[in-house]
Amino acid sequence: MASDGIIFRFLGNVNPRFHTPLVGTILAGLLTGLMSALFELKQLVNMMSIGTLLAYTIVAACVLLLRYADDEDREYAFRTSSNPGDQIYTENPQINALDSTDSTTELVDPDETVTFCGLIKQIFNFQRLQYPTKTSQMLVTIDVCIFALLSLILGLCVMYLIDEIKHARIWAIVLVSIIGLFMILVLMSITTQPNSKKEVRFKVPLVPLVPALSILVNIYLMLMLDVNTWIRFGVWMAVGFAMYGLYGLPNSIKDFRNYERLQ
Template sequence: MRNVLGLVDLTLLGVGATLGTGVYILAGQIARQTAGPGVVLSFLIAAFASLLAALCYAELAAVVPTAGTAYSYTYVGVGEFTAFFVGWNLILEYAIATASVSRAFSNYVDVVTGNVIRTWSMRSVPLRGSFLAEYPGFLAVGFISLLAALLALGVKESTLFNNVCSLLNLITVIVTVVAGSCTSNVANWSIAREDIPAEKHAGVGGFLPFGVTGVLAGASTCFFGYVGFDTITACGEEARNPKRNIPLSILLTLGVICAVYLAVSMVVTMMVPYYEQDLEAPFPSAFEKVGLPVVSWIVTIGAMFAMTTRVVSPRCSASRLTADFPHLSMVGSMFPLPRVLLTMAADGMLFRSLALVSTRTGTSLRSTLLAWLMSSSMALLFNLEQLIDMMSIGTLTAYIMVAVSVVQIRSVSVPVPSESIFDDSLLYRVEAGTDATTPLSTGRVLKAVLNYERLQEPSYVTSWVVPLVPFLPYLSILLNMSLMMMMNWGTWTRFGVWLLIGLMVYFLYSVWHSTLAEMQQLDRKPESQDRVSTLPEDLMLSNQQRLSNDSLAGTEPNNKT
């Protein structure tokens, strides 16, 4: 792959993958239903929770600059078995997200054109079945095909498209905030209870009309407004100076998104009382009420550029999709999918042919084709509203395992050989110099979470280090697990079915064809297994053999002979 992406490209990719039309809707919805003007605090709390995950991603992105995102980090820190399921979940997450956005985008276009597509499809090719869509999403497949073609052309071309849309979206947000500030009234943050119409059911008034519990409930929804920065980590093999630029762009992205959400939530709640917010279109409605219809149109047109990052559809449960998944992204959802497939294939988790990279475009055409096939099939046939909650589980699982990997990497200090069947992480193999006989790593997860007395400052040189380890990673794990517990049983059932399919794939194919299995068959061990100080470099040489030494080594090895 070609190293062509700089800090600006990476940051705009993260902003584009995170900031969508949800920025125009999410704050108003939460203010109306959950938190009132306290939605500002909800976004602050959610930003802190997201920062915990971002810090962990930043450290591991500097240590393991590959295209596999959370899959690669888990592979290094915890083990092959756990990493496979993290990657397996990421595949489903990105495929569903791409299909959902494209389907919603097609519905939006259909509404603008007078429902011509829906009318013809319902009459000519209706679909039957609770798990199927009402009609085939032919237009959605067309959008996915265009995006896949753009991704296949090369990373520079696709990021240029994303950069233009992201900048136009940011300009629209700035215009919205400035225009809204001119008509803001701070008195809307202190409305007395007796001034609230009884039929509004708007709590007790004031800044926290629904109390602290409302703010916390709002924060759990706001949290998903910050999801998307992990897309940056899929560019580890295409970024210039990835050990510096990827961690920095992750933190810059989170800072920009936090500033935008805070500004938007303050403006919208001061323009119009929280109990009068329009659930479907808070900002256009607010500008209409304050006598600025021109700005309302600017917001509507500007939101079209955010369609690369979030789509609102009148018939695709727009309010629910936007509230739960404001981060959905056409580029941001599909961009990492071929790269995760490529990385897993390079490790033998999937067919190795998927890891072939075109010398002309610098992209994996086969992985892109598979990503197109999966996303298009879902967009064409399935009722995606039954599947979208599974995206949250995939995201939260990845966050948890990245935090676990940080703790695990920090816990490595003294080589202690073991024949435990649970010790299969590459990290442990390099440290202990032993081969695992069974690819199970649940024990490593438990050890990483519970064995904190051996934690130390990282023995490798990196551009970013998570502070207060293990406290901050543990807190991130706790918060993400609490969000996972809020999922309904139907979502968990579908998630379990997907894991069972993954289990069959792993034991029928991956375990026999993985890089670790081949090393074991050849009775090979990673080189320099006694050098803890250069652990990431040695580890990546055995894990990601397609990467060059120059792209991995940020410092000279500290050889100990």
């Protein structure tokens, strides 16, 4: 991260004698020792737990985002038809339309503009798209955010309405059922979207079920931690976001623009 300019670059300087980032290692050790001296063991364990659970939640969400991401290096699709005036659209980039001698062929730019109407039409992929697009990718991103929010609400309901649910209060059961129904609909929407066709060495099985369960369980376990842990975590995250916003983000933008100039 220091080499990429996300955190202070001097933290990544490798010592010529020890061949390690000496300054970064010393500062990390001092910070760890300071926290160990200020906080009790239980508080440190809770901080480690909430940080780990958040990281696992982000990883599970990224699995969904990457699985349904638009392939930037995908080939162009073709418009082919035997009649010049009646062109048919196909999304399959593997079709070799140039082999047809009596048909007209037109390359289709895969880039598109994401619109609200396009998102609505793509909710359950009624068009049966086989390859991901920017619209389907954006829809999956929205679905993942909605699912995480619903998981948070469901976890709060389980925590604070457990007695009402145990005593079969109708309104509590109906509320939890409605939230669960919306979560199932969101998962159905994600399942129907076209997924990436990139060949990789390993893919998580049972997507989106496994990542969705991971998000749900991790969020619930985070909610089980005490309020003081959330306060300390919020302060820690505020410091991290401030560092990234004031230092890391400007450096990342600067490096990206320099990379574009070199290209």
